[in-house]
Amino acid sequence: MTATRPDPEIPAKLLAWYDKHARALPWRAMPGEPAPDPYRVWLSEIMLQQTTVAAVKPYFAAFTQRWPDVAALANASDEDVMAAWAGLGYYSRARNLVKAARFVAELGGFPETEEGLRALPGVGDYTAAAIAAIAFGRRAVVVDANVERVVARLFAIEEPLPGARKAIRAAADRITPDERSGDFAQAMMDLGSRICTPRAPRCDACPLAADCAARGHDPQRLPVKAPKKVKPVRRGRAFWIEREGCVWLVQRAPEGMLGGMRALPDDGWSAAGDGSGEPPLVGAWQEAGVVRHTFTHFVIGLSVRRYDGAPATVSGKGEWWPIDRLDEAGLPTLFAKAARLARAASERLL
DNA sequence: GAGACGTGGTC
DNA sequence: TGACCAAGTCT
Incomplete structure (x- = not known):
């Protein structure tokens, strides 16, 4: 059996392409520039997990302006960081971000090895x-x-993911x-996002086309993936309780769905099942509409009331938050x- | 190893 | 329009 050896020039070809076509990104050093601040590399990498560059950019700008270094972030309150992360998704990242910042501040700096960073x-x-590659070379x-x-295309790896x-x-x-491994990694990611795209790859513009085992064999079919599962649809209610220009907000449980985030009170809906429909207080509730929202593993139809x-006290823990x-x-x-729905419903009443 | 875990953009 | 997908991690 003859092992197919990769062309030893592959990294050189890719780096030459990167030198010309690297995307300019706020957290990135361009080819030839010194390595960027590890704090900025770490922060951007956490934000970019399962998240697009376009979505990350404004959050990265806001975080680095408000917390310019890891010590500043380590001194921030969990509450402030969670609120600043709102809208970016996967909130366990924000919870872990603060923990990691405090850990790094305690260490006196970022670990420089994969094992330490892990x-x-x-x-x-x-x-x-x-x-390790981008910040520490x-x-x-x-x-x-x-x-x-x-890689699946370059070497025509036909086995399905995740195997x-x-x-x-x-x-x-x-x-x-061995050299420029940070640039190499970023070059592979730029190639994947701009040339070797999931659908309709631009093989004519690819610096590795001559080396690609899948070229001319429907590269877009690789990598092979397991079929998606159908998402269950759940029903639930959220409650807008208003009094003297304020709305009643609660904090969600620290773990699990939207863990630790501020929220409207709800009826206990989850991925596992519908909510009870029960409001947090007895009274005349008004239907404001239904929000349909898709999560990773289920869809929720959230009826807003x-x-x-409201009386000065609502049962349970929460806070009156100024609506403006x-x-x-x-x-x-x-x-x-x-x-938004609840406030729109209020406008219609006036 | 498979499921939990958000959101917005794309075709 | 809706399915697919994005610089994954944790349990």
């Missing part, structure tokens, strides 16, 4: 490798979804250079949508 909460195999095999796609991960990683290892002139400053509360998108 100890930070929220830093897995991909992120540890990316930071260490050789590391950086494998994200872009790299998986590029193919081992083979993909081994192949990525064989083409990762409003109640004006609601954007500062840091509501996750689902509840921001619900709040």
